[in-house]
Amino acid sequence: MMRAASSPVPARLRSRRRRRIVGRMSKVKSMTGYGRAVFSVGGTDFSAEASSVNQRGLAVSVSAPPEWMPEAERLLAPLVRACAARGKISLVLRAGTGNAAHEAELFSWDEEAVARTLEKMKAAARRAGTLFEPTAEIYLRLAEHCRARGTALPAIEDEAVSAAVAEAAASALKNLAAMREREGAHLEKDLRERLARLRDWAEKIREASAGTVAHYRDALRARLAALEAETDPDDPRLLKEIALFADRCDISEELTRLASHFAQFESCLSEAESGRKLDFICQEILRELNTIGSKANNAAVTRCVVEAKNEQERLREQVQNIE
Numbered sequence: 315m316m317r318a319a320s321s322p323v324p325a326r327l328r329s330r331r332r333r334r335i336v337g338r339m340s341k342v343k344s345m346t347g348y349g350r351a352v353f354s355v356g357g358t359d360f361s362a363e364a365s366s367v368n369q370r371g372l373a374v375s376v377s378a379p380p381e382w383m384p385e386a387e388r389l390l391a392p393l394v395r396a397c398a399a400r401g402k403i404s405l406v407l408r409a410g411t412g413n414a415a416h417e418a419e420l421f422s423w424d425e426e427a428v429a430r431t432l433e434k435m436k437a438a439a440r441r442a443g444t445l446f447e448p449t450a451e452i453y454l455r456l457a458e459h460c461r462a463r464g465t466a467l468p469a470i471e472d473e474a475v476s477a478a479v480a481e482a483a484a485s486a487l488k489n490l491a492a493m494r495e496r497e498g499a500h501l502e503k504d505l506r507e508r509l510a511r512l513r514d515w516a517e518k519i520r521e522a523s524a525g526t527v528a529h530y531r532d533a534l535r536a537r538l539a540a541l542e543a544e545t546d547p548d549d550p551r552l553l554k555e556i557a558l559f560a561d562r563c564d565i566s567e568e569l570t571r572l573a574s575h576f577a578q579f580e581s582c583l584s585e586a587e588s589g590r591k592l593d594f595i596c597q598e599i600l601r602e603l604n605t606i607g608s609k610a611n612n613a614a615v616t617r618c619v620v621e622a623k624n625e626q627e628r629l630r631e632q633v634q635n636i637e
Contacts (some may be wrong), residue, residue: 505629
């Protein structure tokens with residue numbers, strides 16, 4: 315039988331806050347989240363905790379009391395895989411619900427069993443001629459496996475028990491998914507703001523590059539005049555030099571592709587499971603900015619490119635959190 319975990323925030327306030335933050339259902343999901351559910355089976359209280367962090371692919375981990383493994387993993391791993399497409403997701407089942415007094419009563423470490431096991435491990439190490447120095451982790455693991463339980467756990471093979479465990483796990487995963495969606499809505503808002511700033515920098519680059527060729531032409535003529543060289547404004551060699559410079563520093567194609575990347579990025583924010591695609595577009599945005607920077611013969615353009623690359627880096631860092 316499951317018990318829903320209590321929340322300190324009234325439902326009315328939670329719903330009002332959610333409407334204010336999200337405003338609409340976002341398809342962007344974060345890879346970071348947490349969900350919890352508590353349940354009781356066989357007279358023992360349990361908690362199910364689901365958490366997720368960033369991961370390039372999907373990695374699933376299920377942990378449960380030793381008496382329930384590996385059956386719990388076979389039962390619950392498919393549920394975990396079904397709740398997300400990317401991320402490192404952990405589902406942990408624990409006997410007890412966080413009440414220290416209750417858990418102390420439920421469990422006690424069998425110190426004699428731990429000591430006997432350690433002696434056996436030391437003897438095996440001596441026979442093998444290997445140095446054995448027990449660490450805190452070894453003590454903790456031995457205590458976990460050699461503990462005396464006040465009340466035996468119900469068998470997870472029992473249909474009613476497995477159903478209760480699966481229901482609690484599903485509830486925790488549902489809460490996890492809800493948090494990932496809420497986080498995703500915040501990330502989408504931030505990504506749209508950063509995209510708008512990138513578009514502003516692209517427009518500033520366009521404006522700063524507008525007079526580059528004219529400035530070079532005037533500077534070239536001024537240098538020739540300083541050398542007291544007789545030049546015809548229509549001299550083919552002069553015109554060819556100006557044309558070659560104009561071709562080398564032309565960034566119109568890069569700006570056009572940038573505008574296309576921005577539009578694709580914005581479109582992906584309305585798609586589900588778009589994290590990988592958004593990451594690829596971020597790389598393409600950086601590639602175009604690098605090309606513009608290499609062509610820049612204008613200090614103002616260079617400054618704008620540096621600022622735009624900084625904003626692109628912040629954009630990509632946020633994209634790493636998207637499912």
